[in-house]
Amino acid sequence: MNKNIIKTIAVALPLALLMIYGCKKDFLKTTNPNKITEEQFWKTEADLKSAVASVYSLLRQPLYGYWGAFTGIQNINSLGDDVLTFPGGEAATTNIALFTNEATNSDASSTFSALYKSIYRANLVLANAEKVEVSDDLKKSYIAETKFLRGLCYFTLASNFGDVPLIIAPAKTADDQFMPSKPVTEVYAQAISDFTDAKSGLPPTRPSADLGRATSGAAIAYLGKAYLYIKDYQKAQATFELLNSAPYAYDLITDFSENFTDKNEFNKEAVFQWVYGPFGDPYGPWGVEGANSPMYNYLPQLIGPPAGGGWFKYVPTNYLIDQFMLEKRPAGSDTKFDKRMYYTLSWKHSNFGEPDVKWYGGSKTFEDLWASAQANISKIDPKSLLDVSGNNQFLINKFTNGWSGKESADNYWSATPSTANNVIMRYAEVLLMHAEAAAQNGDLAKAIADINRIRVRAGLPEKTGSNLPDLTSVMSELSHQKLLEMFFEQNRWQDLKRWYTPAQLKVHFTETNKQGAQYLQPRNYIFPIPTAELQTNNKIEQNPLWR
Numbered sequence: 001m002n003k004n005i006i007k008t009i010a011v012a013l014p015l016a017l018l019m020i021y022g023c024k025k026d027f028l029k030t031t032n033p034n035k036i037t038e039e040q041f042w043k044t045e046a047d048l049k050s051a052v053a054s055v056y057s058l059l060r061q062p063l064y065g066y067w068g069a070f071t072g073i074q075n076i077n078s079l080g081d082d083v084l085t086f087p088g089g090e091a092a093t094t095n096i097a098l099f100t101n102e103a104t105n106s107d108a109s110s111t112f113s114a115l116y117k118s119i120y121r122a123n124l125v126l127a128n129a130e131k132v133e134v135s136d137d138l139k140k141s142y143i144a145e146t147k148f149l150r151g152l153c154y155f156t157l158a159s160n161f162g163d164v165p166l167i168i169a170p171a172k173t174a175d176d177q178f179m180p181s182k183p184v185t186e187v188y189a190q191a192i193s194d195f196t197d198a199k200s201g202l203p204p205t206r207p208s209a210d211l212g213r214a215t216s217g218a219a220i221a222y223l224g225k226a227y228l229y230i231k232d233y234q235k236a237q238a239t240f241e242l243l244n245s246a247p248y249a250y251d252l253i254t255d256f257s258e259n260f261t262d263k264n265e266f267n268k269e270a271v272f273q274w275v276y277g278p279f280g281d282p283y284g285p286w287g288v289e290g291a292n293s294p295m296y297n298y299l300p301q302l303i304g305p306p307a308g309g310g311w312f313k314y315v316p317t318n319y320l321i322d323q324f325m326l327e328k329r330p331a332g333s334d335t336k337f338d339k340r341m342y343y344t345l346s347w348k349h350s351n352f353g354e355p356d357v358k359w360y361g362g363s364k365t366f367e368d369l370w371a372s373a374q375a376n377i378s379k380i381d382p383k384s385l386l387d388v389s390g391n392n393q394f395l396i397n398k399f400t401n402g403w404s405g406k407e408s409a410d411n412y413w414s415a416t417p418s419t420a421n422n423v424i425m426r427y428a429e430v431l432l433m434h435a436e437a438a439a440q441n442g443d444l445a446k447a448i449a450d451i452n453r454i455r456v457r458a459g460l461p462e463k464t465g466s467n468l469p470d471l472t473s474v475m476s477e478l479s480h481q482k483l484l485e486m487f488f489e490q491n492r493w494q495d496l497k498r499w500y501t502p503a504q505l506k507v508h509f510t511e512t513n514k515q516g517a518q519y520l521q522p523r524n525y526i527f528p529i530p531t532a533e534l535q536t537n538n539k540i541e542q543n544p545l546w547r
Contacts, residue, residue, distance in 0.1 A: 042131040048142050051128075055121045055149045058114045060274035060422075062298045063285050065114035066156050066490075067274055067424060069299045071107045073490060074313060076160075080492030081512045082320040082483060083396075084386055086376045089313060098516030099524045103546065109530035112161065115153045122150035123170045144201025148214040148222075151194030155226050158187040159494055162526040162543050166190055178537040181529070188230050195223035204247040211266045212275035212421070217248050221271045221425050228433050229498065233440040240434035243271075243427075250427040252457050257343035259428075260399055262420040271425040282417045296417035300410040303488075304400040307372035308360050309411025314396060314488075315377060316345060318387050319512040321394050323483055329459050339459040344398045344487055351391040359402035360409055369395055385513050398488055428454060429491065432482050439474045447474050454481050475499070497525050 041047050058065055066072035071093075078085040078097035085097040092107040101108065125146045129139055150168075157164045164187055165179040198219035206213050224239035243250055251268045258264035266273075276297040285294040304310025324341045335342060336354055348366040350356045358365055370393055380386045401409035401418055409415050435450035445465065451474075452462040468474045482495060496505055502522040509517035523545035534540060541547075 042128040043133065045132065045134045045138065048125070048129060048132045048134065048139075051121070051125045052142055052146055052149075055118050055125065055146060057289055057293075058118045058121075059149065059152065060276075061114070061287065061289075062276065062294060062296060064110050064287050066111045066160070067422065068110075068114075069297075069302050071110045073299065073488075074302060075107050075111075076490045076493055077314070077488050080496060081509060081514045082317055082487055082492055083314045084317055084380060084515055085314055086312075086379050087381070088379050093313075099519040099521070100516070101527070103528040103531045103534070103542065105527075105530075108527040109532055112157075112527070112530050112533065115157055116165075116167075119150055119153045119167060120170070122146045122153070123168060126150075127170050140201045141203065144198045144219075145214050147194040148198035148202065148219050151191045151198060151219075151226075152222060154187050154194065155191035155222060155229075158184050158191060159229055160527055161529065162545075163187070164529070165537070165540060178539045180539045181541065181543070185230070188226055192223060192226050195219050195226060199223060212273060214272065217243055217250065218272035218425060221430050224430070224437075225425075225433060228437055229494070231440075231498075233437045237434060237437035237441055237443070237446075240430055240437065243430055250430070252428060252431075252453060254457070256340050256457060257403065259423055259426060260343070260420065261403060262418070265421050269427045270421070270423045271427055271430060273421045273423040273425075275421050277419050278416065282412055285412075294417075296412065297420050297422060298412060298417060299399040299422070300401045300418050301412050303396055303398075304402065304410030305369045305373045305395055306375075307364050307368045308400060308402055309408035309414060310400065312373055312376050315373070315380075315386060316394050316396055316487075317513065318385075318392070319514075320483065320487065321345075321392065323480060326480075327460060330461060333459060335459065338484060339457070340484055343403075344396070344484075345394050346397040346402060347394045348391075359397070360407050361405040363407040364402075366393075366395075380515075385515055396488065424490075426489075428485055429489075432478065432485065435478055436475070439471055439478065442471075444468065444471070444474055447478070451477055451481055454485055458484070 041051075059067060061068050063070040064072075066076070074085070074093055075096045077083055078093065079099075085093060087094055090107075092101070092105050095101040095105060096107060126143060129143050129146075132139065134142075154166070162184045163181040164184075166182040166187055167179055168190065171177040196219075198214065199216050202214055202216040202219055204216050206215060220239060220242050224236050227233075227236035227239055242248070249268060250271060253259065253264065253267050253269045255264070258267065259269055277295050279295040280293045282294050282296050284292070285296070285298055288294075300308075300310060302311055302313050305312045324338055324345070327338065328336055329338065336352060346359060346366055346369060348356060356365065359369065373395060377386070377388065397403075401415075406415050431450040431453055435447040438444070438450070439447035448463055448465065448468055451468075455462060463477060468477055479495070479499065483492065486492065496508070500508060502520065502525060506517060506520045509520060523543075526543060526545065528546035529540060529542050534542060
């Protein structure tokens with residue numbers, strides 16, 4: 001595997017951060033001659049590359065931000081109907097999971113702050129790239145790469161916070177530092193503009209030394225996703241279809257599990273990913289940026305059961321288990337259930353007439369994993385939220401190191417932390433999003449064809465037009481497949497918001513025994529503007545739903 005982009009970030013980041021944070025004069029108008037100024041910095045390709053690396057840095061931080069294991073990943077996933085979060089842990093996380101969060105919530109504030117810091121860095125690159133002495137083609141590519149990253153920030157802000165400030169240039173005066181919020185439609189429009197520019201300026205593939213950097217395929221995928229989120233289904237379908245022909249060669253890989261381990265990285269299903277590797281201090285992941293910043297994947301630590309060395313913060317819901325077991329594979333198949341279930345979850349296989357397996361290098365039975373999980377599972381209240389009687393005992397295996405040959409492999413203190421990349425856009429998601437857009441456009445045959453590609457890999461028989469004769473039945477199957485395929489990949493909550501009104505979702509959550517269902521309000525479809533931002537920015541107002 002090649003992780004040179006990580007080395008680039010590790011080496012270039014300190015220089016870029018010096019430039020970004022150290023180029024301003026203080027209130028005495030004195031200048032530190034040891035600091036790098038903008039005039040000194042924007043000269044070479046190395047300068048430009050390091051500055052772009054700094055934009056990636058906050059987005060791919062292993063613990064904080066929207067894709068950070070400790071804040072974004074656990075919070076966004078906790079809002080869906082497929083995972084329960086244990087009470088008694090971090091109050092900020094619990095409050096989000098229960099829909100009782102307020103504007104003071106530190107996790108949501110962390111996400112908001114990280115995204116705007118990345119936007120600030122992106123704007124510096126875009127304002128200064130023309131000064132750098134490189135070829136026009138190379139400059140165009142760096143600018144497109146930066147616009148993709150800024151578009152990703154604004155797309156994430158729009159889908160999670162609604163109306164937010166729209167800042168597309170570095171502040172030149174004190175008055176420029178603070179901006180009022182713009183309507184969410186304008187924020188999405190900026191993301192679409194950035195993705196469109198990125199699509200035209202980025203290469204379709206990267207050489208091995210640059211694997212992990214944005215490509216035009218990633219820009220197209222997120223452009224289509226933005227159109228889908230604003231329900232412009234015609235443009236969404238047309239955009240996704242660009243990825244089905246040359247120069248793109250995306251496809252589903254045979255083994256579903258290899259999307260989440262380090263066995264087959266940079267494969268043909270990975271459209272965009274955060275790249276992790278064995279660089280920096282593995283035991284110092286808490287928000288530090290610098291030459292020794294950790295670049296490992298800490299998801300296993302949060303998800304894995306204590307017997308595997310994890311902190312064990314989540315458990316699959318009854319609803320997810322029921323959905324996985326809803327359709328058994330045809331008689332004579334090599335497994336009884338959906339193939340994805342065997343990597344996504346762990347359970348005692350002999351309860352269902354199949355041979356038992358062991359995890360963590362063959363050192364742990366399911367009974368070992370389950371016993372270690374009891375301290376947290378016992379905290380779930382009311383007990384009806386999680387049925388663990390009889391054969392209803394299941395744990396999450398996806399994203400853990402249970403597949404590895406190491407005992408206690410989820411504990412980053414006792415084993416080398418995971419270096420598996422986090423693929424945040426897979427071709428499987430592209431197919432399912434295209435299916436949704438096609439279905440909404442009345443093209444049910446194309447939607448069913450996409451769904452069948454997902455089903456066939458999972459070992460399930462294809463559906464036909466007679467099985468799925470109308471939009472309602474196609475969307476029901478699509479929702480079912482997306483629940484199983486994209487579990488714990490920060491999709492479910494956004495999907496449910498798009499498919500249900502708040503009142504409908506409250507009914508669905510009540511029916512599926514979602515924790516906190518009783519507290520769901522229309523305002524919970526977005527996060528409030530953080531209190532810290534309201535106190536600092538005198539031009540901004542709280543989102544209308546939260547006033």
